[in-house]
Structures are given as structure tokens and as C-alpha cells.
Amino acid sequence: MVKTEHGKRVFSRVGAVGLVAGLAVVGPLLESALGGGGRGWFVGMLLMVIAPSLVRAGGPRLHPLDPETFVPATYFLSSGYAPTLHLVLSRSFSLTQPETHAFQVAYLGAVGCALVCTAMSQPPAPPDERSPLAPTLIPRDWAVVAGGMIGVLLLGVWVAQTGVGRLLAASYVDTYQHEQGKGLLTAGWYLIQLAIVHCVARIADIRGAGERVPRLIYTALGVMLIVFLFNTMLGRRGPLLWVIASIGLCLHLSRVKVPRWWLAIGVAAIPIYAYTMEGYRAQLGEGAEAQLASAQAGLERIDNPFVIPELETVFGTLMIIVEQHPPILHYPGESWVNALLMQVPKPLWEDRPTSLSARYVWWMSPSFAREGGGYAFNMTAEGYLNLEYAGALLQVAVVAAVFFFGPLAACVGRVRDPLARALAACLGSFAYNQFRGELASVFKVSLAFLISVVVIHVASSLLLHLQERGRRAAPQGWRSRVRASSRGHGAEEAR
Numbered sequence: 001m002v003k004t005e006h007g008k009r010v011f012s013r014v015g016a017v018g019l020v021a022g023l024a025v026v027g028p029l030l031e032s033a034l035g036g037g038g039r040g041w042f043v044g045m046l047l048m049v050i051a052p053s054l055v056r057a058g059g060p061r062l063h064p065l066d067p068e069t070f071v072p073a074t075y076f077l078s079s080g081y082a083p084t085l086h087l088v089l090s091r092s093f094s095l096t097q098p099e100t101h102a103f104q105v106a107y108l109g110a111v112g113c114a115l116v117c118t119a120m121s122q123p124p125a126p127p128d129e130r131s132p133l134a135p136t137l138i139p140r141d142w143a144v145v146a147g148g149m150i151g152v153l154l155l156g157v158w159v160a161q162t163g164v165g166r167l168l169a170a171s172y173v174d175t176y177q178h179e180q181g182k183g184l185l186t187a188g189w190y191l192i193q194l195a196i197v198h199c200v201a202r203i204a205d206i207r208g209a210g211e212r213v214p215r216l217i218y219t220a221l222g223v224m225l226i227v228f229l230f231n232t233m234l235g236r237r238g239p240l241l242w243v244i245a246s247i248g249l250c251l252h253l254s255r256v257k258v259p260r261w262w263l264a265i266g267v268a269a270i271p272i273y274a275y276t277m278e279g280y281r282a283q284l285g286e287g288a289e290a291q292l293a294s295a296q297a298g299l300e301r302i303d304n305p306f307v308i309p310e311l312e313t314v315f316g317t318l319m320i321i322v323e324q325h326p327p328i329l330h331y332p333g334e335s336w337v338n339a340l341l342m343q344v345p346k347p348l349w350e351d352r353p354t355s356l357s358a359r360y361v362w363w364m365s366p367s368f369a370r371e372g373g374g375y376a377f378n379m380t381a382e383g384y385l386n387l388e389y390a391g392a393l394l395q396v397a398v399v400a401a402v403f404f405f406g407p408l409a410a411c412v413g414r415v416r417d418p419l420a421r422a423l424a425a426c427l428g429s430f431a432y433n434q435f436r437g438e439l440a441s442v443f444k445v446s447l448a449f450l451i452s453v454v455v456i457h458v459a460s461s462l463l464l465h466l467q468e469r470g471r472r473a474a475p476q477g478w479r480s481r482v483r484a485s486s487r488g489h490g491a492e493e494a495r
Helices: 013-023 026-033 039-054 067-089 097-119 139-162 164-169 172-177 188-208 215-232 238-253 260-282 288-300 309-324 334-341 356-364 366-370 379-413 418-429 431-435 439-494
Strands: none
Touching: 013 039, 013 097, 026 039, 026 097, 039 067, 039 097, 067 097, 067 309, 067 379, 067 418, 067 431, 097 309, 097 379, 139 164, 139 188, 139 215, 139 418, 139 439, 188 215, 188 238, 188 418, 188 439, 215 238, 238 379, 238 418, 238 431, 309 379, 334 379, 334 439, 356 366, 379 418, 379 431, 379 439, 418 439, 431 439
């Protein structure tokens, strides 16, 4: 135990990591003592989810937007929620052998995530530390708005090429097929999301400094939010979740107190909105009454609101990988290598490696694959497929450290530039989605955000250069105008 500047006693990082490592043994011990059935993995999983919050660098706290709480919770949702629900709903309070085996692999991923979140935890920034940017309109703000508008332009080209009616009438799978080969255009969503969250960070900083927020920032934020909502009209629930999560995380990093009941309302509203949009899209062109009836029927078909189909599919994939070891890799670690190679644009490399999920669906159901269908993969399953148990723990730990927890923790330790906070919040918002995905997808999303940051930096540097050049030219231009005025005045006197 060590003391903070405020006299609070907290765990040292070494002690905290050692404690979490000790708690990780509880799961296997309980599983053996209770005779299997997944009960021990259930208790161990819950310990791994809450342990980073209890031994965090700033002292124990369970806040949904703290990185020590948020990242482990998103991993639990992606890999531990479904088996936990199966266990609770079972009559014997036990799982089948395949479910138990898959739950064990998911538990190892939770251990890797908990160890990383504990080791990289950072104490909060001092309360008097402020953003390094001035609380007024600066070239960076214009650059962010310009970046967001570039994103809108890219998406406008994609929508124009595909057709608005065709997109709105397409199924969920078809909307993604319309994006094939148009990755540069659809990357506009990431530019817009980053610009939205940066505007939120600037608003928080400016209001925190007691200054008035320029109207430009509010206007740009409203326009980009409206454009971003078009993505949800295509039947996609994820983008709405990501932008809400990234805004919440950014406000939290900016030390704005977000009431927990706001978060509760947001979490409850997303499923309702998602099912409403699904029912609306099922009856496109049939009139408002038919669309409303379809949405209502969709809500009534839900037998158990706690059963989330996509999470059931992801856990089912993990079970199949663990039990059947499908021969979709040629050597251990192949998908990790391919995850990097797949970042080369397809127009530049037609024969680039295929994704792990594409290989899986061709092995699982070739007929479904021919129709353009696919199955959601799983980060834990990919790690297990490469290096079995060690691979599951290693992949989840590395991904959490590099892409999700690490950037967020860096912004907790000190108040960073708003663009850094926005980038960390955007990456962190994808934690749930990417934990139930594969490594190639994480690289793709991260690369898109990094390119967006580069675009904003280049635009900001260009605007700053033009501004400084104008300032240097201003005195010379003023003297020239004075001399010209004097010569004109002297000529009039001579006449």
C-alpha cells in the first residue's frame, strides 16, 4: 500500500497486479471444487471484471466510464455475458460440457484484460490542470470542422454512387456489401465521429474555463450529428452506440461529471431505437401505419429481453472453435500476420489474405457464404485458434493495452490535447464491438482514426501557417497603404 498526495492509501501497481493475479486462481479452484459446470468460471469472471476497479491507481471506485470499469465490462459483454445468462437460466445452475469449455477460454481472456487494466491504471490528473489550447476559436477548431466536412463529402459521394433509395431499402447485410471496394469513401464515418467528439471536448474545455463557446462549434456539432444519424437509418445499431459511448468517455476524460442516470437512459433507449428502426425498415414504402405496426410486432416478439442474439452467435462461434478446431489457419499466428497484410487496400492487392471470419463462414456454411452471409467472430476465439489457451489470454491482453485501455489511461493521468482525448474516446468506444470481432477489424478501425487525426493535423498546420503569414504581411500592407495615401494627398495639394 502507498499514500497519494491527498493521504489516501492505495495499492502500488506491483501489489495491485499481484493481487489480481492471485484472484485469477480463484476461478480454476472453484471450478474444480464445485465439480465443473461453469460455476467456478462464473465466479472467477465476475472477480476479473470488478478487480481492476477495486485496485485502480486513484483508489477503489465503480464508475461505468472509468477505464478500469469500462474496458473489463465491455469484454464481459462480448464473451462472458452469454454463458453467464445460460448458467443463470439453467435448471441445474450448470452448463453443458462444450459451454463450460468455451467459458474457460473466455475466462482466460478476462484474466488478460484484468491484468492489463490493473498494470496500466493511472491516477487522475490534478484538479487545477487545464487543456493546453486557448478557450477561444483557433485554427485547430476550423481544421476539425473541415475534417468533419471532408467526411460528409466522402459519404455523400458513396451515397450518390449507391443511391439513397437503394441503401434505405437494402438489408443489413446488403448495406455492408455496398461498401465493398469503397473503404476510402466510407472512412468518412470515422472522420465525422472524431470531429464530433473533438467538438465535445472543446465545448467542455471552453465552458470549464468560464468562456462562451463559439457558435461555429455548436453549429458544426449539430450538423455532423444529424449526418451521423443517417448511418443508423441503414439498420445499424453499432454506430449509435459508438458515438454515444465516445461522447460519454470524452466528457469523463475532460472531467465533466456525467450523471449515472443519463447513462442508464442512454443504455435503455438504444435497444428501443434499434428495434424501432428494424421494424421501420422491414416495411419500407408501406406507409407509416404499417411501419409502426411492424416495429411494435418486433418488440412483442422478444420472449426474453436479456437474450441478445448477436452475443449468442459470438459465444456459439467460440464454442465451435474450442470444440472442433476448424482447419482455417495454415500455421499458428497466421491470422495475426494477415491482420497487418489486410490493411493494404484491395485495389492495390487483389489477392491479399482473406479475413478469419470469411474463412470461418466458408468452412461452416459454404452455401450461406455464397449468398454473401457471414458470422461474427470473436477476439478470444481468434487467440485460441492461433495459440490455444495462451493465445486467448495474450491476444485480449495486447489488444486491450494498445487500443482500448492504454489510450484512455494516458488521458486520465493528465489533461491531454482535446484531439488526443477524442482519439482515445473513439478507440475506447469500439471496445465492445472489437472484442467480439477479430484483429484485422481492430487494425482497420484504428488506422481510419489515425488517418483522420493526420488529416486534422495537416489542415490545422496549414491554417496556422496561413494565419501567421497574414500577420507578418499585415504591417507591411499597412505601411504601403499609408504611403499611398500620403502620395495621393500630396498630389491633391499640388493641384
